Amino acid sequence: MLNPVHLRTVVEVVAAGSFAAAARNLGYTASAVSQQVSAFERAVGVELFERGAHSIRPAAAALFIAERGGELLAAFDGFEQEVQALVTGRRGRIRLGTFPTASARVVPHAVARLTHDRPDAEIRLDEAEPDDVLPLVLAGDLDVALVYAYDLVPRTWPDELTVLPLLDEALLVLLPDGHPAARHQTVRPDDLRDARWIASRDGTAGSTCLTRLCAANGFTPRITFRSNDYGVVHALVRAGVGVALVPALGYEPQDGTQARPLRGTVLRRHVSAVHRTANTNPLLRDALDAVVAACALVEGEHLTRA
Structure with a gap:
């Protein structure tokens, strides 16, 4: 398997024109550069440089490897940067x-x-x-x-x-304008024992919470409509067909409805x-x-x- 460190050294030697210049550019010793080039030559099975007493000449294989190797190293550098961005959360x-x-x-x-x-x-x-x-x-x-x-x-x-x-969200009683309970700043669940209720889907935590709240106050809510869409719940309350118990995130002030917290008990989602x-x-x-x-x-x- 080719060593990318050795490949980078070969590419730099071809570009610099000598082992010594390549060593300076890479921060290695000339001896280390020579050893890495020799190791790469053994890996590919061919000599890449004609070595003279004071100079080197790249063989055709070295020129080919330098050209294609430079492309590979650039791609590897980009891949390395992407991985670094991934592990640091930048990407x-x-x-x-x-x-x-x-x-x-x-x-x-x-x-x-x-x-x-x-x-x-x-x-x-x-x-x-x-x-x-x-x-x-x-x-x-x-x-x-x-x-x-x-x-x-x-x-x-x-x-x-x-x-x-x-x-922490307060649970609010949603009432239509004009409902008698809306005249007060807070609402007792017992005041709504005869009301028609709009609840979320049967078996949901919101529906179960309403049932348990009413049971604690001695009655079973008369649930006539169900919807998990609080926009629909608001529209039904505004139309005057019932009241609802909604969490604060599900409440948007709108004309035609009033929201009141519960009296005597603090319930939250x-x-x-x-x-x-x-x-x-x-x-x-x-x-x-x-x-x-x-x-x-x-x-x-x-x-x-x-």
Whole structure:
């Protein structure tokens, strides 16, 4: 196998015209250059230079090797720089999983910062609920994912994951304008025991949280509509067909609706970033820093950093 160090020496000898000049350019001794050229000649099976008492003359093979070798060395240098950029995070790929409300409120800020800091990096997004993205993180198909857990629906994370708390979201009661409960600054769940409710899909953490909240107050919610799209939930509430319990990231002030915190109980949804502890992607730290910075930008009355 040809040694690229020896190849570089041969190319430099042809360009410099002597072993001594090549040695000065490479920072070697003339003896080291001579030894490397001899080793390369043994590897290719042909003498590359006619050696005189005070000069050398490159053979045709040396000229050919110098021309093609220079191209190879330039390509190798470029490859080496690309690898260095990859391992230092200047280039590479980061794969981010997220859930819909974080996609709308947090992720755009994070992607903007990461794009600014690492313009040559490739950023991929995958949107799904926590139960769907966690297997992808564990399998290595995602580098980091934004996930959530409700106070009344606690969950544990696999031991292989590192969990970084990001945001605490208050749960808000979304009411149509003119609803009697909207006259107060806070709402008791018991005041809505006869209301029609709009909830997320059956079996989701949001739906389970609503059911448990109402059960703790002595009633079962009458759920008449379900949607995982908070835009649809807002539209249904605004149309006056029901009320809803929404996390702060899912709430956007709009005409026709009012949002009120719960009275007498503080319920929150907790947003975290999770990644495999063993993940060595050099862009991971930059991605986490970008997400943390993005969370600072969305802080507000009902959204606080964890």
